Amino acid sequence: MAEIKKGYVRPLDLKTGRIDMGHGAGGKAMAQLIDEIFARAFANDYLAQGDDGAVLPAPEPGERLVMATDAHVVSPLFFPGGDIGCLSVHGTINDVAVMGARPLYLAASFILEEGFPLAELKRIVDSMAAASREARVPVVTGDTKVVEQGKGDGVFISTTAVGALPAGRSLSGANAQPGDVILVSGTLGDHGMAIMAQRESLAFDSEIASDTAALHGLIADLLAAVPSVRVLRDPTRGGLATTLNEIATQSGVGMTLDEKAIPVREQVDAACELLGLDPLYVANEGKLVVIVPAEAADAALAALRDHPLGREAARIGEVTIDPNCFVQIRTGFGGKRMVDWLSGEQLPRIC
C-alpha cells in the first residue's frame, strides 16, 4: 500500500462514488483507492514503505511470536456500539492478547463487492484506523480485492495480528486444573444480541450495544497483578458455553458454573428470551474468560475490576475432575444441567 503520487485526474468521489471492478484490478484505480482511503486512514511509517511486505522491528530477545487471524463477515456492517471495521481490529488483537502476548502489528485484507458505496467503505476504514490508533497496534500492510455484485456482501475484512510473548509466559486452553476458579470480565451476550436485535428490528427502552473492545490493556494489568493466571480466552462465536467446552476438552477437566453468578444485562436477557436464545451461547467481542488457581482468584477479580473494561467482572464457577470433560451449571433451583457445545446455526455472521 504505497502512498504514491501518480497525478490522479480527480479525487475519489467519497459522497456518491461506488466500488467498481477496476478498483481491484491492480492498476491506477486501485492505487488511488489505496492512497485516498486506506493509506490516508492507517498512515504509519511501516505502511508508507510501499512495498509488497512491511519490514518491522522484531520482538525483544527471548520473546516468542504469537500469530492469529480472523475473517470478519458480520452482518449488518454497522451496529450499535461498533461496525465491521473496529470489530476486525479488536477481534484479532484479542486473539493474540489472550495468549499473553503484546500485540505489535496488524495486516488487513479487504474483499469488496462491486457497487459498495465509497462513503461506507471510508466510514469502516476510518473506524478501523481509530481502533488501531487507540490500541496502539498499527496496520502495517494490506490488500484489496473486488468481486462482482452478488458474489460478496459489501465488505469482508480479514485481519492478522502478530504479537510478542515474554519469555517464561505460558497461557493456553490446555492449562486448566481441577480446583481452579473461573472468572469473566463482565456481562455476557452483549455483542451477539446487539447484532440480533438490529437484524430482527427489536426495539428496547435502552439500546443493546456491542461490547467490542481491545482487551490487551486489561490483560496486561491482570497479568502484572496475577502472573499465575492459567488460561485466558475471549468467548466470541459460540459464546461462553462453547469457549468453556473447548477449554475443558483441551485441559481434560470438567467445569461447574453458578447460573446466578453469570452476569447478563437485563435487556440482553429479555432479548434472548424473546428470540429463544441462551445468553451462554451468544458471542462477546470484549469479554475475557480467566482461569486462575483458587488462591489467586480474589486478586485476579480485583485486578479486573480495577480496569474500565472489567468493572463488572465476576466469579462464575470452578474447574473439576471429570474424565468426560463436561461443563455443568448449578441452576437457581439447586439442580444441575449440562452446558453442551453449541450445535446448529444459532447466530450466523455474528462476527
Next chain:
Amino acid sequence: MAEIKKGYVRPLDLKTGRIDMGHGAGGKAMAQLIDEIFARAFANDYLAQGDDGAVLPAPEPGERLVMATDAHVVSPLFFPGGDIGCLSVHGTINDVAVMGARPLYLAASFILEEGFPLAELKRIVDSMAAASREARVPVVTGDTKVVEQGKGDGVFISTTAVGALPAGRSLSGANAQPGDVILVSGTLGDHGMAIMAQRESLAFDSEIASDTAALHGLIADLLAAVPSVRVLRDPTRGGLATTLNEIATQSGVGMTLDEKAIPVREQVDAACELLGLDPLYVANEGKLVVIVPAEAADAALAALRDHPLGREAARIGEVTIDPNCFVQIRTGFGGKRMVDWLSGEQLPRIC
C-alpha cells in the same frame, strides 16, 4: 484450530456433503469441519496447540520481521497449473520473499459460501497443504467463516505470511538507480492467460498453464550469488507494466525496456491477441522482476538460470534518469512507446 476429539456422531460426508451455515457458527459443526478438513491437511505442531493464536519461535537475533497479506478471490477456483489453494500459499510467500526475507509462517482465513461442496473444499485445502509443505512454510493458525448462498462465491482465502529479514539486507521498490539493469525470471503472462483462456473457453493446441510457484528458493539462490540486488518484485495483478511503473515512481527513475527481449510464450501471445490484451499487463504468479547494478547483471542472470524456476530468465531493459518516472519500451521498429499503468478493469479476479 484444535484437533480436539469431540466424538462427532459421524464423519463429514466428503463426497456429497456441502457447507451449511452451522459450519461457521462456532460450535460443534465448525469444530468438526476444522478437525476433519483443515487440521488434518495442515497438520503441524503449531496448529496443534489449539489456542486462539499460535506461539512461534521468533526470528534469529538481529533479524527483522517482514509481514505481508493477500486476499484471494480468483475465479474459476481451479485452473490449469493450480487452484485458489496453492495460489494463496505461493502469492503471500512471494510477497515476503521479494523483501529478501525467509518466509517462516502462514495464517489462513476462509470465507465459505453456504452450499459449497465439501469435496471441492477438501481438494483446495489439500492443495494448500501440499504447497505449504513443499515450501516448508507451515500454516500455523486459521479461521473459518460461512456466508449465505449468494453472498460469497464458493471460497475466498486470505493468507498472511511472516518472514525473517537478515540484518543488513535492504530490498525495496525505492532502491532502483539509473544505470541498473532490469531482469525477469521467465515468461510473462502465463497465470493471467491460463485463467482467461479457461473463462473464455479458448482451446489451444497446448494448454496454457499458470506459473503459480513459491519463489523463495530462487530468491535465496539469487541473493547468495548476487548480494547487491536492489529490487525484487513479483509482477502479479497489473502485470510487468504496472509493477515497473510502481518501482519507477517509488525510486524516482525512468525505465526503458526492449520489446524483443521480453519473454512471452507463443500460446500466451496468441491468446492475448485473440482477447485484445497486452501480455505486459497480464498477471504472473511465479515470476520475479530483478533490478541489479549493471556490473552484477550477468551474474544475476546466471544465478536465475541455474534454478528450475528461472531457466528462461532474460535481461529486458535498464533504469534511466527521468524526473517523470516514465516506463518506455523500444519497439521492434526502432521506435519507443509509453508503458503506462494499467487503467480500467482488464482482468478482474485474476488472483
